[in-house]
Amino acid sequence: MVRPQLGHMDPDLMPMLEETSALLRRVFQTANELAFPISGTGTAGMEACLVNTLEPGDRIVVAVSGFFAQRIAEVAARAGADVEVVEAPWGQAVDPADLARTLGRRRAKVLAATHVETSTGVLQPVQEFAAIAQEHGALLLVDAVASLGGVDLPVDQWGIDICYSGSQKCLSAPPGMAPVTANDRVRRLPRAHPVRSYYLDLTLLWQYWGHPHAYHHTVPVAFVFAIHEALRLTVEEGLPARFARHALNASALGAGLEALGLRLFAPAPLRAPSVVTVEVPVGVDEARVRERLLTDHGIEIAGGLGPLRGRIWRVGLMGHSSQDRLVLLLLTALETALASEGFRFEPGAGMAAASRVLAASSAA
Numbered sequence: 378m379v380r381p382q383l384g385h386m387d388p389d390l391m392p393m394l395e396e397t398s399a400l401l402r403r404v405f406q407t408a409n410e411l412a413f414p415i416s417g418t419g420t421a422g423m424e425a426c427l428v429n430t431l432e433p434g435d436r437i438v439v440a441v442s443g444f445f446a447q448r449i450a451e452v453a454a455r456a457g458a459d460v461e462v463v464e465a466p467w468g469q470a471v472d473p474a475d476l477a478r479t480l481g482r483r484r485a486k487v488l489a490a491t492h493v494e495t496s497t498g499v500l501q502p503v504q505e506f507a508a509i510a511q512e513h514g515a516l517l518l519v520d521a522v523a524s525l526g527g528v529d530l531p532v533d534q535w536g537i538d539i540c541y542s543g544s545q546k547c548l549s550a551p552p553g554m555a556p557v558t559a560n561d562r563v564r565r566l567p568r569a570h571p572v573r574s575y576y577l578d579l580t581l582l583w584q585y586w587g588h589p590h591a592y593h594h595t596v597p598v599a600f601v602f603a604i605h606e607a608l609r610l611t612v613e614e615g616l617p618a619r620f621a622r623h624a625l626n627a628s629a630l631g632a633g634l635e636a637l638g639l640r641l642f643a644p645a646p647l648r649a650p651s652v653v654t655v656e657v658p659v660g661v662d663e664a665r666v667r668e669r670l671l672t673d674h675g676i677e678i679a680g681g682l683g684p685l686r687g688r689i690w691r692v693g694l695m696g697h698s699s700q701d702r703l704v705l706l707l708l709t710a711l712e713t714a715l716a717s718e719g720f721r722f723e724p725g726a727g728m729a730a731a732s733r734v735l736a737a738s739s740a741a
């Protein structure tokens with residue numbers, strides 16, 4: 378990011394735009410031509426994908442079991458869509474059978490879901506959602522903000538039509554860019570009206586990122602440098618190695634937390650590899666624990682969102698922060714913080730359990 382800036386129309390920048398698209402195709406595991414980062418955070422990617430697929434009055438079914446899927450429904454409603462929400466309790470995945478029933482009752486243009494629901498730590502069965510969308514002739518729109526580059530999401534193989542992410546989660550670039558990809562089914566949708574958002578019109582944006590590199594808006598060039606480098610590092614490590622690293626560190630942390638006598642929030646088969654959620658034990662001040670971790674140990678974890686405020690902690694193990702030594706560091710720091718809250722546990726048990734998981738994998 379501190380490289381000397383290039384102008385947004387400088388011919389020397391163009392190869393970097395093209396490389397960024399090529400790297401993104403690899404990370405999205407897609408042959409889609411359209412793949413580039415929107416100037417903006419994950420929510421800009423969300424809004425772009427919704428306003429480019431939906432026109433006012435179009436029907437969308439949103440699978441909601443957490444904060445970010447709720448946001449999808451809210452953005453779709455503001456875009457004038459006819460929104461139907463299919464819900465599951467927060468901490469569960471939405472039941473594919475419920476989606477099939479809803480789409481069977483009345484056709485929808487789009488089915489939308491989060492892959493990793495960051496508010497609950499739940500990994501949703503997107504592959505099953507894809508089969509249902511195909512069966513009912515709906516486009517599948519997936520939020521991969523908390524999974525791209527950390528959790529396997531083969532866009533083409535699973536039949537995902539349009540997908541967005543964010544630069545600051547499993548890609549570990551600074552916040553400010555939102556990778557998107559869309560297939561030809563999306564790009565060839567007939568439209569009665571131009572896309573409502575000029576800034577987020579994928580067809581216009583692709584004229585800049587792809588050929589002929591025509592001016593649309595001034596891209597934040599330092600952020601392009603950053604995401605280009607983050608994608609290069611992602612591909613250099615390799616997707617399978619990255620997915621395995623995220624899965625291992627999340628299971629080591631989960632084992633460590635359970636060994637301290639804490640209860641994980643997301644049920645075992647649905648636990649996301651990129652965010653671990655754990656219940657706050659009775660009698661413990663959750664905000665004070667987070668503050669202690671931050672001020673005494675330099676570790677930031679998150680509290681619960683919406684109805685889970687005060688009830689859970691959320692630990693992001695995303696991209697560069699998914700490291701075995703950070704898992705062990707957090708468990709040590711957490712022991713100190715929990716002890717000062719008067720919470721009783723077997724000292725050292727968390728570290729020992731996490732180390733066993735890590736050692737078993739390196740022996741394998």
Ligand SMILES: *Cc1c(COP(=O)(O)O)cnc(C)c1O
Nearest residue numbers: 418419420445493495522523543
């Ligand atoms: C973080 C996140 C978003 C929002 O991204 P911003 O970068 O904060 O705009 C959307 N969806 C999911 C699943 C997320 O984790």
